Amino acid sequence: xxxxxxxxxxxxxxxxxxxxxxxxxxxxxxxxxxxxxxxxxxxxxxxxxxxxxxxxxxxxxxxxxxxxxxxxxxxxxxxxxxxxxxxxxxxxxxxxxxxxxxxxxxxxxxxxxxxxxxxxxxxxxxxxxxxxxxxxxxxxxxxxxxxxxxxxxxxxxxxxxxxxxxxxxxxxxxxxxxxxxxxxxxxxxxxxxxxxxxxxxxxxxxxxxxxxxxxxxxxxxxxxxxxxxxxxxxxxxxxxxxxxxxxxxxxxxxxxxxxxxxxxxxxxxxxxxxxxxxxxxxxxxxxxxxxxxxxxxxxxxxxxxxxxxxxxxxxxxxxxxxxxxxxxxxxxxxxxxxxxxxxxxxxxxxxxxxxxxxxxxxxxxxxxxxxxxxxxxxxxxxxxxxxxxxxxxxxxxxxxxxxxxxxxxxxxxxxxxxxxxxxxxxxxxxxxxxxxxxxxxxxxxxxxxxxxxxxxxxxxxxxxxxxxxxxxxxxxxxxxxxxxxxxxxxxxxxxxxxxxxxxxxxxxxxxxxxxxxxxxxx
Amino acid sequence: xxxxxxxxxxxxxxxxxxxxxxxxxxxxxxxxxxxxxxxxxxxxxxxxxxxxxxxxxxxxxxxxxxxxxxxxxxxxxxxxxxxxxxxxxxxxxxxxxxxxxxxxxxxxxxxxxxxxxxxxxxxxxxxxxxxxxxxxxxxxxxxxxxxxxxxxxxxxxxxxxxxxxxxxxxxxxxxxxxxxxxxxxxxxxxxxxxxxxxxxxxxxxxxxxxxxxxxxxxxxxxxxxxxxxxxxxxxxxxxxxxxxxxxxxxxxxxxxxxxxxxxxxxxxxxxxxxxxxxxxxxxxxxxxxxxxxxxxxxxxxxxxxxxxxxxxxxxxxxxxxxxxxxxxxxxxxxxxxxxxxxxxxxxxxxxxxxxxxx
Numbered sequence: 001x002x003x004x005x006x007x008x009x010x011x012x013x014x015x016x017x018x019x020x021x022x023x024x025x026x027x028x029x030x031x032x033x034x035x036x037x038x039x040x041x042x043x044x045x046x047x048x049x050x051x052x053x054x055x056x057x058x059x060x061x062x063x064x065x066x067x068x069x070x071x072x073x074x075x076x077x078x079x080x081x082x083x084x085x086x087x088x089x090x091x092x093x094x095x096x097x098x099x100x101x102x103x104x105x106x107x108x109x110x111x112x113x114x115x116x117x118x119x120x121x122x123x124x125x126x127x128x129x130x131x132x133x134x135x136x137x138x139x140x141x142x143x144x145x146x147x148x149x150x151x152x153x154x155x156x157x158x159x160x161x162x163x164x165x166x167x168x169x170x171x172x173x174x175x176x177x178x179x180x181x182x183x184x185x186x187x188x189x190x191x192x193x194x195x196x197x198x199x200x201x202x203x204x205x206x207x208x209x210x211x212x213x214x215x216x217x218x219x220x221x222x223x224x225x226x227x228x229x230x231x232x233x234x235x236x237x238x239x240x241x242x243x244x245x246x247x248x249x250x251x252x253x254x255x256x257x258x259x260x261x262x263x264x265x266x267x268x269x270x271x272x273x274x275x276x277x278x279x280x281x282x283x284x285x286x287x288x289x290x291x292x293x294x295x296x297x298x299x300x301x302x303x304x305x306x307x308x309x310x311x312x313x314x315x316x317x318x319x320x321x322x323x324x325x326x327x328x329x330x331x332x333x334x335x336x337x338x339x340x341x342x343x344x345x346x347x348x349x350x351x352x353x354x355x356x357x358x359x360x361x362x363x364x365x366x367x368x369x370x371x372x373x374x375x376x377x378x379x380x381x382x383x384x385x386x387x388x389x390x391x392x393x394x395x396x397x398x399x400x401x402x403x404x405x406x407x408x409x410x411x412x413x414x415x416x417x418x419x420x421x422x423x424x425x426x427x428x429x430x431x432x433x434x435x436x437x438x439x440x441x442x443x444x445x446x447x448x449x450x451x452x453x454x455x456x457x458x459x460x461x462x463x464x465x466x467x468x469x470x471x472x473x474x475x476x477x478x479x480x481x482x483x484x485x486x487x488x489x490x491x492x493x494x495x496x497x498x499x500x501x502x503x504x505x506x507x508x509x510x511x512x513x514x515x516x517x518x519x520x521x522x
Numbered sequence: 523x524x525x526x527x528x529x530x531x532x533x534x535x536x537x538x539x540x541x542x543x544x545x546x547x548x549x550x551x552x553x554x555x556x557x558x559x560x561x562x563x564x565x566x567x568x569x570x571x572x573x574x575x576x577x578x579x580x581x582x583x584x585x586x587x588x589x590x591x592x593x594x595x596x597x598x599x600x601x602x603x604x605x606x607x608x609x610x611x612x613x614x615x616x617x618x619x620x621x622x623x624x625x626x627x628x629x630x631x632x633x634x635x636x637x638x639x640x641x642x643x644x645x646x647x648x649x650x651x652x653x654x655x656x657x658x659x660x661x662x663x664x665x666x667x668x669x670x671x672x673x674x675x676x677x678x679x680x681x682x683x684x685x686x687x688x689x690x691x692x693x694x695x696x697x698x699x700x701x702x703x704x705x706x707x708x709x710x711x712x713x714x715x716x717x718x719x720x721x722x723x724x725x726x727x728x729x730x731x732x733x734x735x736x737x738x739x740x741x742x743x744x745x746x747x748x749x750x751x752x753x754x755x756x757x758x759x760x761x762x763x764x765x766x767x768x769x770x771x772x773x774x775x776x777x778x779x780x781x782x783x784x785x786x787x788x789x790x791x792x793x794x795x796x797x798x799x800x801x802x803x804x805x806x807x808x809x810x811x812x813x814x815x816x817x818x819x820x821x822x823x824x825x826x827x828x829x830x831x832x833x834x835x836x837x838x839x840x841x842x843x844x845x846x847x848x849x850x851x852x853x854x855x856x857x858x859x860x861x862x863x864x865x866x867x868x869x870x871x872x873x874x875x876x877x878x879x880x
Contacts, residue, residue, distance in 0.1 A: 420613030423570075423609070425615075429601035438618075439626070
């Protein structure tokens with residue numbers, strides 16, 4: 001095996017494998033906690049609520065994301081070419097920010113608003129997969145069905161063809177919906193009367209600090225096992241369904257004319273994007289302009305909030321940006337050799353590589369603490385560099401968490417590149433470095449760019465790992481989550497605007513530098 | 523002249539889903555050889571084994587005394603074998619210009635060298651263009667130039683004429699033969715099209731089901747195939763099963779035919795030149811004309827003979843009698859060509875007798 005691949009495997013083992021092993025080893029040490037799994041009525045109710053929330057939020061995600069992809073890819077909707085890639089944009093908004101925005105406008109309480117919120121924030125997964133599925137359908141297959149059996153039959157055939165991709169996106173949405181604890185917890189603050197299982201796990205994690213027995217310490221880990229099984233199952237099914245779908249059609253699907261509904265239906269993607277993107281921007285702008293203060297809103301307050309956010313949290317913003325950029329770089333370097341291997345016949349890497357996604361982020365964070373805050377290593381840290389307290393630890397943990405996205409995106413791209421291109425490079429007689437840089441890497445650049453944008457945005461908005469790891473406490477999202485509890489909406493709003501602007505930085509810079517219009521991530 | 527020796531070469535994929543070999547074969551490295559056979563016969567796999575892109579499960583590949591592969595071990599890595607490979611559909615690197623393709627393979631080549639090579643393959647002025655702007659024929663020309671840029675001793679070509687239209691085929695096959703001759707290169711060409719095989723090669727190896735059925739000079743295999751499969755594949759022969767009788771004869775649509783040696787498992791192979799149209803009253807059998815096509819200075823008639831369709835090459839003078847749907851008399855033009863239907867073992871049996879030279 002070559003050095004890059006070995007290094008990538010070593011990284012994945014060190015920052016994902018070992019931490020997860022550590023937490024499960026600890027869980028085995030506290031066997032008493034196993035008896036408590038779903039033991040109380042409240043826990044069982046929370047688990048049922050999670051399932052319910054997952055199903056309803058997923059249905060909303062399919063409606064929003066799938067509908068967006070269908071309308072913008074399949075029909076002659078005005079501006080569809082631009083709207084299609086924008087379907088991924090709600091991913092830029094941290095779910096907690098969206099929750100705070102909506103709660104500002106409406107008295108948000110209960111199950112349905114929560115499901116709607118999570119549905120919109122997870123809809124990009126469905127949008128991306130659905131667009132990918134539609135792109136892979138050969139237009140000639142549709143036309144053959146159209147000529148033989150008419151439009152209805154052709155549309156049914158098309159739906160059946162893209163169903164695996166829709167389902168894969170829906171399962172990913174379900175995965176994120178079930179493991180999301182920030183939004184339900186926020187709504188608790190606003191007076192919610194029910195709880196999800198992710199909240200139960202997170203609450204147990206919070207109690208870990210005061211726990212004395214090994215069962216106390218193991219309780220959040222053990223409690224997360226039902227969730228873990230559920231998430232792993234969803235992820236496995238998503239990957240299986242995704243693997244069944246094609247990648248690129250010889251002839252694209254013919255556009256379906258919407259006729260008189262062409263302009264009215266434009267409202268659907270605009271409503272989705274407005275809800276998922278524009279609304280938080282407007283609300284955060286209003287906060288920055290002083291909407292929560294006694295005095296009326298003003299441009300001066302807006303400017304002042306922006307200035308104060310920079311003076312109070314400018315370093316946090318720089319810190320967050322640094323972590324996101326470093327995470328993205330590390331993820332790409334680690335993912336590339338693994339994705340090449342996965343795309344060239346070692347498909348199991350896709351399945352092993354996505355494990356960090358199946359594990360609630362809090363659990364991965366606990367594992368990182370276990371491994372890198374051990375007594376032995378703390379003694380080593382006293383000799384010089386304290387890895388655990390440094391940004392390097394946060395970057396490594398973020399990278400381990402987001403590695404699956406890059407592996408999946410890049411391995412898909414590798415599969416699209418014929419093996420013969422690699423064979424031709426081997427026969428050229430050039431060395432591995434020349435082959436990697438001149439032959440293998442250039443065709444992967446579009447996919448690498450997609451992975452870059454995705455990981456960068458996810459790293460900017462990551463909250464669970466940031467809460468647990470010491471250096472993560474200095475991130476903007478962490479500070480924004482404090483706004484929920486401690487107020488300071490004007491500066492918080494300004495800070496959120498800076499964060500969103502930063503999230504758009506990489507994609508926009510990329511468009512400017514490459515001169516390419518945005519393309520949907522797949 | 524150098525010789526490739528393939529001994530006991532075997533490759534299995536999956537749980538017995540595909541098996542190549544065992545193959546025992548000798549190929550003149552400097553000759554122009556075609557590996558022919560239907561889809562799935564193992565032609566491309568054999569070519570990839572020669573290039574070192576696949577590892578055999580068992581067996582040995584050697585060029586004279588130099589071992590290239592020994593079992594699954596690649597003794598000589600692909601890049602050290604000095605083979606140029608033209609992949610099916612080109613396998614060009616989409617992000618590189620034509621010049622970049624050539625200079626990637628040979629970094630010491632000057633721009634002038636690369637342009638001269640492009641000129642040679644008919645791509646003058648294409649240096650700065652990328653493959654996505656090329657036609658099918660141009661892509662194959664660039665693939666050929668890339669294979670030549672590495673200064674190979676043998677060119678391995680996988681269906682090189684596959685993606686070009688019929689007019690360009692002759693042009694491209696002449697180019698491939700031309701560069702092979704002027705550079706003293708051996709050619710090993712994979713094709714499923716007998717016309718391409720005859721256009722490019724002087725030696726032919728016929729493969730079927732992962733085994734070598736027959737190997738020899740192209741002209742010999744075309745005119746005197748030893749197996750029904752080769753006759754059908756290379757000569758467009760129709761193979762009609764015959765029934766052995768007790769008197770050293772077999773029964774065929776053309777009557778009772780004498781046979782020596784093996785009597786079971788025989789077919790009567792009818793090449794287009796083996797059948798002639800005769801007057802109905804003197805004909806041993808009759809058929810119905812399905813279609814008549816011009817074939818150079820002659821005519822090629824498709825004739826329904828019982829449940830078989832045979833081809834007959836006829837002089838233009840017969841044209842008035844050759845109407846679609848006409849009932850005609852048929853006779854054999856020469857001695858009957860009675861061939862073994864046991865195609866799969868024929869070559870390996872003869873190879874065991876030291877007759878494997880291609």
